[in-house]
Amino acid sequence: MGTTTFIEGSIAVAKTIGVCRPQVISAYPITPQTHIVEHLSELVAEGELKTEYVNVESEHSAASVVLGASATGARAYTATTSQGFLLMIEVLFNIAGMRLPIIMTCVNRAVSAPINIWNDQQDSLTARDSGWIQLYAEDNQEASDMHLQAFKIAENKDIMLPVMVCMDGFVLTHSFEPIELISQEDADKFLPPYKPQYYLNPKNPLSFGTMVGPDGYMETRYFLEKTMRDSQQVISDVAAEFHNQFGRFHGGLIDTYKVEDATHVFVAMGSVIGTLKDIVDEQRAKGQKIGVLKIRSYRPFPKDEIYKALNHVREIIVLEKAISLGYGGILANEIKSVFYGKPKTPKINGYIIGLGGRDITIDTIHHVIKDAVNTSFEEKFIGLNEALIK
Amino acid sequence: MNKNTHFKRYLKLDVLPTPWCPGCGNGIVLKTICQSFDELDLPKNGTVVVSGIGCAGRSAGFFDLDSVHTAHGRALPVAEGIKYANDALTVVVVSGDGDLLGIGGNHLLHAIRRKTDITVICYANEIYAMTGGQVSPITPHNTKTLTTPDGNPDYPTDIQSLFGYHNCFFARTTAYHLGHMKKCITEALKFKGFSFVEVRTMCIVNYGRRLGYKNSNEMLLNFKDVYKMNDNAEELAPDEIGIIRVNTDGHR
Numbered sequence: 284m285g286t287t288t289f290i291e292g293s294i295a296v297a298k299t300i301g302v303c304r305p306q307v308i309s310a311y312p313i314t315p316q317t318h319i320v321e322h323l324s325e326l327v328a329e330g331e332l333k334t335e336y337v338n339v340e341s342e343h344s345a346a347s348v349v350l351g352a353s354a355t356g357a358r359a360y361t362a363t364t365s366q367g368f369l370l371m372i373e374v375l376f377n378i379a380g381m382r383l384p385i386i387m388t389c390v391n392r393a394v395s396a397p398i399n400i401w402n403d404q405q406d407s408l409t410a411r412d413s414g415w416i417q418l419y420a421e422d423n424q425e426a427s428d429m430h431l432q433a434f435k436i437a438e439n440k441d442i443m444l445p446v447m448v449c450m451d452g453f454v455l456t457h458s459f460e461p462i463e464l465i466s467q468e469d470a471d472k473f474l475p476p477y478k479p480q481y482y483l484n485p486k487n488p489l490s491f492g493t494m495v496g497p498d499g500y501m502e503t504r505y506f507l508e509k510t511m512r513d514s515q516q517v518i519s520d521v522a523a524e525f526h527n528q529f530g531r532f533h534g535g536l537i538d539t540y541k542v543e544d545a546t547h548v549f550v551a552m553g554s555v556i557g558t559l560k561d562i563v564d565e566q567r568a569k570g571q572k573i574g575v576l577k578i579r580s581y582r583p584f585p586k587d588e589i590y591k592a593l594n595h596v597r598e599i600i601v602l603e604k605a606i607s608l609g610y611g612g613i614l615a616n617e618i619k620s621v622f623y624g625k626p627k628t629p630k631i632n633g634y635i636i637g638l639g640g641r642d643i644t645i646d647t648i649h650h651v652i653k654d655a656v657n658t659s660f661e662e663k664f665i666g667l668n669e670a671l672i673k
Numbered sequence: 674m675n676k677n678t679h680f681k682r683y684l685k686l687d688v689l690p691t692p693w694c695p696g697c698g699n700g701i702v703l704k705t706i707c708q709s710f711d712e713l714d715l716p717k718n719g720t721v722v723v724s725g726i727g728c729a730g731r732s733a734g735f736f737d738l739d740s741v742h743t744a745h746g747r748a749l750p751v752a753e754g755i756k757y758a759n760d761a762l763t764v765v766v767v768s769g770d771g772d773l774l775g776i777g778g779n780h781l782l783h784a785i786r787r788k789t790d791i792t793v794i795c796y797a798n799e800i801y802a803m804t805g806g807q808v809s810p811i812t813p814h815n816t817k818t819l820t821t822p823d824g825n826p827d828y829p830t831d832i833q834s835l836f837g838y839h840n841c842f843f844a845r846t847t848a849y850h851l852g853h854m855k856k857c858i859t860e861a862l863k864f865k866g867f868s869f870v871e872v873r874t875m876c877i878v879n880y881g882r883r884l885g886y887k888n889s890n891e892m893l894l895n896f897k898d899v900y901k902m903n904d905n906a907e908e909l910a911p912d913e914i915g916i917i918r919v920n921t922d923g924h925r
Binding site for chain 2: 313315316321328338341366367370395396398
C-alpha cells in the first residue's frame with residue numbers, strides 16, 4: 284500500500300516517476316524548471332533510482348535525448364515549462380511522428396515577451412496540434428497518479444503515442460498537499476516493463492523519421508489522427524483500471540461535479556477546478572443549480588463525452604488561462620464546436636482569466652457569473668487592471 | 674556628477690539597487706562596463722545592450738540605453754540582427770556563461786565565424802546562479818554543484834579555444850583586477866570585429882558556499898591568488914588573464 288505524505292507537488296510527481304522505472308531521464312535545469320527533475324537527480328545521486336540521468340545544455344537537447352533513448356527501446360521521461368517547452372516544440376512533433384511513447388510533464392507557465400514565469404496554460408496549448416496526448420491535472424494527487432496512468436496509455440501497443448501531463452505551475456508544483464504516494468510494488472503491478480515492438484536494433488535495422496514525400500506523408504497524419512481518436516477508450520480504461528487497483532478516480536476523459544441536474548455548468552482545465560467546486564457548493568446553497576465539467580483529456584478532445592454530459596444544460600461558462608490571439612478563447616471555441624449540428628445549443632460564454640499568474644479568486648468567479656447572466660455568446664477578459672488599459 | 678561618478682549616466686539609477694545577492698560580483702562588472710562606456714564617451718543614442726536569461730541577463734534592464742532582454746541563449750543572434758540593420762550602433766551583449774555557452778553555445782560558434790562587429794561581456798561565474806546553482810558549461814571538473822552532488826563528471830569548455838584561428842578579440846579578466854577588466858572591456862569595444870571578454874566573477878550564494886568559501890571576499894581574493902597577468906600571450910594558460918588578438922585587421 285502507498286503511504287500518505289505531506290509533500291510538495293513537484294516532489295510527489297518526481298517520486299511517482301521514480302517508481303515508473305524510467306531508463307533514461309534528460310532535462311535542462313533552467314528556462315525555467317521545477318523541483319521535479321531536481322528531485323529526480325537527487326534520487327539518482329543517492330542511488331535510490333537506477334536510471335541514466337542526462338543533464339543537457341538546452342530543452343531542445345533534452346527532448347532530443349529522450350527521442351533517441353525511446354527509439355532505442357528505453358522508457359524515457361523529461362519535464363519542462365514555459366519557454367523551455369516552446370524550445371522543445373520542434374522535437375515534440377518529431378516524437379509524435381515517430382510514435383515514441385515518451386512521457387513528459389509540462390508545468391504550465393506563461394510565455395514571453397514580456398518575460399513572465401508565473402502560471403497560465405499558454406505553453407502546452409500552443410502545442411495542442413503536435414500529436415501528443417495532453418492530460419490536465421486538477422490537484423497534486425491527480426498529477427502524481429496521472430503519470431503512472433500516462434505510461435500505461437502511451438505504451439499500449441495500439442496507441443504508441445507520447446503523453447504530456449500538464450499541471451499548473453506554482454499553484455500545484457510548489458504547493459504542499461497530503462498525497463498518497465505510489466509504492467514500487469503497486470506501480471510494478473499496474474505498469475509492466477516496457478516491451479517495444481519497433482526499436483533501433485542492429486539485428487533488425489529500422490529507420491526512424493526518414494524522408495517521406497507526398498506519396499506517403501498524409502497517411503502518417505491519418506494514422507496519428509485515427510490513433511488519437513482510438514486513445515479515448517484507452518484513457519478511460521486506464522483510469523478505470525487505476526480506480527480498481529488504487530481506489531482513486533479523478534475522471535476518465537472528463538470528470539463532472541454536480542452536473543446531472545445542473546442548468547448552468549463551468550468548463551475548465553487544471554487547478555482552477557478546485558476553486559470552481561467551492562463556488563458550485565456556495566451557489567447551490569443559494570438554490571442555483573450549477574455544476575463543473577473538468578476536461579481531463581484535452582487531446583484527444585472528448586467531444587462525445589462532453590456532449591453527453593452537457594446536452595441538458597442551459598448555460599455553459601468556459602474559463603481558460605490561455606488565448607489564441609486574433610481568435611479568442613481556445614477551449615471556449617472548442618466547446619462551441621461540440622454543439623455544432625446538434626438539435627439544441629446552450630448559451631456558451633468564454634472568459635480569459637489568470638494570465639501570467641494573475642490570481643483567480645472566488646471574487647474573480649463571482650465577476651464571471653455576474654457577467655454571464657447579462658451577456659451571451661461572448662468572450663472576454665475578466666480581472667483586468669482598469670488603470671493599466673485606460 | 675564629478676569625473677569619478679560620470680559613468681553613472683549609463684545606468685538607470687531609479688531601478689537600482691539590482692536584485693543581485695549580497696556578495697555577487699555582477700555589480701562590479703556592471704560598473705566597470707559603464708566606466709569603459711564613459712572612457713570612450715559612447716553616445717547614449719548610439720549604443721544598444723542585449724542580454725539573455727539569468728542573473729547576468731538582468732543587466733540589460735539596468736543600462737539607461739536601448740536594450741533587449743531576449744529568450745534564453747538568443748542574445749547573440751539578436752545582437753547580430755541589430756548590427757546588420759544599423760551598422761552605426763555599438764552593440765554590446767551582456768550575459769552569463771550558462772546563457773552564452775550552454776543553451777546559446779551554437780550561436781557563439783557562428784558569431785565568431787561571421788566576425789560580426791559586436792562586443793560580448795560574459796559574466797563567467799561557473800554556475801547557473803539564478804536558478805539555484807546548477808552545473809554550467811564552465812564548471813570545473815569534480816566540482817560540487819546542486820546538480821552534481823558527487824562532483825562534476827564533465828570537463829569545462831575552454832572558451833578561448835573556440836576562437837581558434839579566427840581573427841577575433843578574446844580577453845580573460847576577473848572581478849578582482851579592476852584596472853585590467855576596464856582595459857579589456859575598453860579595448861574590446863574599440864575592436865572592429867567580434868570581441869569577447871570572459872570576466873571571471875563570483876557567486877557566493879549559489880556556488881561558493883557549497884565549495885567551502887566563507888564569504889564573497891574570499892572568492893574575490895582567490896582570483897588575485899590564482900590569476901597572473903599576461904598581455905602578450907598568443908594563448909592564455911588556464912591561470913592567466915590577458916588579451917589575445919590574433920590580428921587587429923579583424924573587420925569583416
